[in-house]
Amino acid sequence: MLRRGLRNIGDMIRLEPRPFAVGALGAMVNTAMTLFLSYIVGWVVAGIAVPAYENGEVALGTVLLGVAALLGTSIIRFSSMCARRIGAGVMMFGVQAHWRRRITRRYLALPVSWHQKHPTGTLLSNANADVEAATRPLAPLPFACGTIFMVAIAMIAFFSIDWAIALVALGMFPALFALNAIFATKMAPRAKRAQELRAEVSAVGHESFDGALVVKAMGREAAETERFSASADELRDAMIGVGRLRAAFEPAIAGLPELGVLVALLVGLARFEAGAIDLGQLVTVSFMFSVLAFPVRAIGWVLGDLPGSVVGRERVDHVLAATGDMAYGDKELPETPAPATLAFDRVAYAYPDGHEALAEVTFTVEPGTTVALVGATGSGKSTLAHLAARLIDPSGGALRLDGEDLRDLTHASLARSAALVQQIPFVFDDTVRANISLDRPGVDDDRVWDALVAAGAEKFTASLDKGLDTEVGERGTTLSGGQRQRLTLARALAGRPRLLVLDDATSAVDPKVESQILAGLKGSSESASVLVVAYRRATIALADRVVFLENGRITAQGTHVGLLETHRPYAELVTAYERAEAEREFDEENAA
Numbered sequence: 403m404l405r406r407g408l409r410n411i412g413d414m415i416r417l418e419p420r421p422f423a424v425g426a427l428g429a430m431v432n433t434a435m436t437l438f439l440s441y442i443v444g445w446v447v448a449g450i451a452v453p454a455y456e457n458g459e460v461a462l463g464t465v466l467l468g469v470a471a472l473l474g475t476s477i478i479r480f481s482s483m484c485a486r487r488i489g490a491g492v493m494m495f496g497v498q499a500h501w502r503r504r505i506t507r508r509y510l511a512l513p514v515s516w517h518q519k520h521p522t523g524t525l526l527s528n529a530n531a532d533v534e535a536a537t538r539p540l541a542p543l544p545f546a547c548g549t550i551f552m553v554a555i556a557m558i559a560f561f562s563i564d565w566a567i568a569l570v571a572l573g574m575f576p577a578l579f580a581l582n583a584i585f586a587t588k589m590a591p592r593a594k595r596a597q598e599l600r601a602e603v604s605a606v607g608h609e610s611f612d613g614a615l616v617v618k619a620m621g622r623e624a625a626e627t628e629r630f631s632a633s634a635d636e637l638r639d640a641m642i643g644v645g646r647l648r649a650a651f652e653p654a655i656a657g658l659p660e661l662g663v664l665v666a667l668l669v670g671l672a673r674f675e676a677g678a679i680d681l682g683q684l685v686t687v688s689f690m691f692s693v694l695a696f697p698v699r700a701i702g703w704v705l706g707d708l709p710g711s712v713v714g715r716e717r718v719d720h721v722l723a724a725t726g727d728m729a730y731g732d733k734e735l736p737e738t739p740a741p742a743t744l745a746f747d748r749v750a751y752a753y754p755d756g757h758e759a760l761a762e763v764t765f766t767v768e769p770g771t772t773v774a775l776v777g778a779t780g781s782g783k784s785t786l787a788h789l790a791a792r793l794i795d796p797s798g799g800a801l802r803l804d805g806e807d808l809r810d811l812t813h814a815s816l817a818r819s820a821a822l823v824q825q826i827p828f829v830f831d832d833t834v835r836a837n838i839s840l841d842r843p844g845v846d847d848d849r850v851w852d853a854l855v856a857a858g859a860e861k862f863t864a865s866l867d868k869g870l871d872t873e874v875g876e877r878g879t880t881l882s883g884g885q886r887q888r889l890t891l892a893r894a895l896a897g898r899p900r901l902l903v904l905d906d907a908t909s910a911v912d913p914k915v916e917s918q919i920l921a922g923l924k925g926s927s928e929s930a931s932v933l934v935v936a937y938r939r940a941t942i943a944l945a946d947r948v949v950f951l952e953n954g955r956i957t958a959q960g961t962h963v964g965l966l967e968t969h970r971p972y973a974e975l976v977t978a979y980e981r982a983e984a985e986r987e988f989d990e991e992n993a994a
């Protein structure tokens with residue numbers, strides 16, 4: 403634990419060497435001045451106070467010198483203390499910012515499958531609670547370094563004054579380290595559990611708040627509160643356990659130096675009486691011991707925070723070491739507005755749990771055409787859409803965009819060429835403009851309005867209070883489901899992709915509007931090739947070709963009319979969709 407803790411501190415010093423140097427230097431100057439003060443106090447007592455007491459008078463110059471020495475030392479002590487604290491703070495917050503950046507970068511580089519296994523609340527806890535725990539020893543670190551320096555100087559001073567007093571000091575420090583070592587060993591498992599529970603509470607809390615609407619709609623407030631309370635209570639108990647252990651050790655750790663002062667005083671008095679040291683030396687030694695007693699605790703603070711910091715660092719490293727990033731190639735597709743060709747060549751996909759979602763999928767989306775993916779629920783449509791946008795890679799076969807394997811393309815080229823719009827739209831807590839442009843070069847207001855028109859979203863955007871500057875709230879809470887979907891469609895279109903993948907992306911949009919949007923996409927001058935997961939007959943009928951999926955395999959493909967006649971399962975499914983749509987419309991009309 404000690405070795406790993408010190409290695410962690412070493413890593414953090416390497417990350418922020420300058421603030422550490424400022425803090426440590428400040429601490430050393432501070433401690434040197436504190437020790438120097440011991441001599442001054444000794445000199446003031448023996449050279450000014452005692453003669454004044456014995457003779458009844460003292461030279462004014464000597465008094466002024468004493469005052470100036472005390473004042474000067476105090477000013478330097480104060481300034482160096484500021485440097486120590488500022489250095490420690492800058493260092494700690496600097497390291498925290500560094501790790502938070504690295505964690506965020508890692509999260510965003512990791513594949514979808516990794517994210518599916520890690521709750522958002524836990525990820526938040528990694529970036530907050532774990533980073534803070536890992537860096538906690540940095541706050542007292544410069545102080546502790548200064549103290550070690552102080553102890554080293556004090557030891558020299560003790561030995562130069564008297565060996566018996568030096569032995570007292572020599573015994574005190576090993577005892578202090580031994581006590582801390584026992585504390586760290588006992589604390590390690592408790593700190594680990596507490597850190598795990600922090601992540602658990604964060605995960606449960608995040609899920610409850612994220613699903614607040616469901617919780618309220620289903621009247622599950624009490625049950626959710628209970629679920630949260632169970633985790634929170636466990637965390638409370640774990641933290642009380644940590645506190646109890648601290649409470650048991652802290653008085654001993656804090657009391658040991660005080661005991662040292664007492665023993666040093668007794669030994670010092672005995673040595674003074676034996677004539678081994680004079681009065682000035684006795685005062686100096688006693689003062690040195692008493693000024694050491696408090697700073698020595700800083701070493702205890704650093705050591706006390708080590709178990710928690712090791713656990714925090716391990717959890718941070720776990721994220722930083724996570725692998726599975728998608729490797730991108732170095733091929734660039736030509737920058738042309740012409741629609742792209744997407745070819746699936748015997749594509750297979752198995753989820754990490756072994757579930758084979760797709761097999762032997764072969765079809766092509768020809769340039770400028772629209773292909774509708776139709777299939778019963780769970781047949782693999784979304785998986786196929788994710789493959790087309792390279793959110794996941796196939797476990798067999800290949801996908802080619804304009805003849806290039808998706809895995810060989812650069813990330814930028816792929817992002818420019820293909821855009822995926824998902825069924826559940828994600829809207830950032832920002833303005834309409836920012837949500838659509840995403841700060842992409844070339845996406846100016848004209849492009850944003852063109853995209854809004856193509857997505858059928860220009861009317862409602864124009865009717866918003868501040869138009870493009872309207873803030874849409876977290877996840878777009880101020881918009882309707884259909885408006886959010888159209889906004890995310892506009893976002894995809896603003897990038898002028900050459901391949902558009904729509905995973906049931908217009909399900910919340912009125913069917914007539916949906917047909918208009920899709921018909922508009924086909925007819926526009928810079929039309930993209932479109933792969934659309936479709937449920938409505940009108941949408942399917944707009945497609946040039948239909949690919950019909952059953953249990954992850956293509957069982958038929960052709961035109962909608964052709965498949966209706968030749969493939970019975972297809973005809974049954976589309977008829978079922980149509981009936982459901984008609985029933986929904988009937989219900990809506992009656993409700994109105």
Ligand SMILES: Nc1ncnc2c1ncn2[C@@H]1O[C@H](COP(=O)(O)OP(=O)(O)OP(=O)(O)O)[C@@H](O)[C@H]1O
Pocket residue numbers: 518753754755757759777778779780781782783784785786
């Ligand atoms: N992360 C996952 N891990 C394991 N299996 C998964 C995962 N996601 C989906 N599946 C499974 O893969 C199969 C295909 O899922 P997919 O979401 O592609 O179907 P879909 O046709 O889009 O369904 P729907 O129409 O209901 O959206 C399903 O059997 C599903 O249970």
